[in-house]
Amino acid sequence: MLRSYAWRTARCWPGPGVARALPQRCLRPRPAPARGFCVHVHHPQEPETDEVKALKAAAQKLLEDPALAAKVAKTTAAAEFLEQCEAAAADSEQAEAPHPTFRQLELYFLHNFIPFIGFGFCDNAIMILAGDYIDARLGLTLGLSTMAAAAWGNTFSDVIGLWISGFIETFVASTGLPHHSLTSGQMELLQVRIVKNTSMIAGISLGCILGMFPLIYPEDWRFWPSRHDLEVAQEHLDLEPSPTN
Known part of the structure; x- marks a missing residue:
């Protein structure tokens, strides 16, 4: 053990005869270990103004x-x-609003997309049916044009749409669709507003397309005669000769 200790000592503290055989790492001075340090910066608190003090007191x-x-x-x-x-x-x-996740944006899209499908469907379907009925029943009697009848049908469908909007929202809520959990700050983000507008446009467009189904309804199954049929029947009545005594 003493011999081993003497040998290790001789490696780093050589005598005059073995200095040339030692590696240079034993002859180099060892640097002092570096010590880390941290600087704390203290920001001075801004003094309260008289307006802030008065507001707190009030x-x-x-x-x-x-x-x-x-x-x-x-x-x-x-x-x-x-x-x-x-x-x-x-x-x-x-x-300070965090960036919404893809799942939140997906749920927010569905929450706006589904109700507008129902609104667009009811709006277009009621407008077509009401406009056709007004055109057939009141067009000839009151002398309304087809465009005027369509305008009245659109007014009627808008009023009905306001009434059934609550039922549509209740139906969507009953489907069990999870809530998007977006905060009010996240809803004001540009990305979220773009998702909302896009979902409403897509929903009402699809609903209006589906609401045009009365246009493909067979003419033979109509619930009331069209204005064209009434005009043709009126012309036949006018062309019939009047009975003579």
Whole structure:
């Protein structure tokens, strides 16, 4: 053991006779180990202005006095102030809103796509049926043109669409489609708004195409005669000779 220790010592602390045989790594000085360090930067807190202090004091008074809060809530300035607060909170939330996932965008697309299919279907189908009925029944009697009858049919379909929109939304909710879980800040993102507009356009376009099914309904199965048939029948009546005594 002593011989081994002496041999290891001789490698790094040679005598005059063995200095040439030692490797250069034993003769080089060893550098001091580096020590890591961390610098903490402290940002000074901005002092509160008089306006901020006054606003906090007013909010504290409203919290302590419910009667005063109810009185202030009835003023127009309070409503405008609340709108500004909501807008500022929305901007702050939008700035910090995380990027939505593909699954969230997919569910958000379906939540807007499916209801507009029903709305477009009902709107176009009711407009065609109502316009044709008005054109056949009231067109000849009141002297309405076909375009005027179509305009009245469109008005009728829009009114009916407003009434059944709630039923369509209830039906979509009953399908068990999972919620998209998007925050209000995420809904204001440009990508999410593009998805919403695209889904509504695609849904109402598909619904309107499906709602044109009355146009392929067979003429022999009509529930009421068309305006053309009534006009032809009226011409035949006019051409018949009147009975003479």
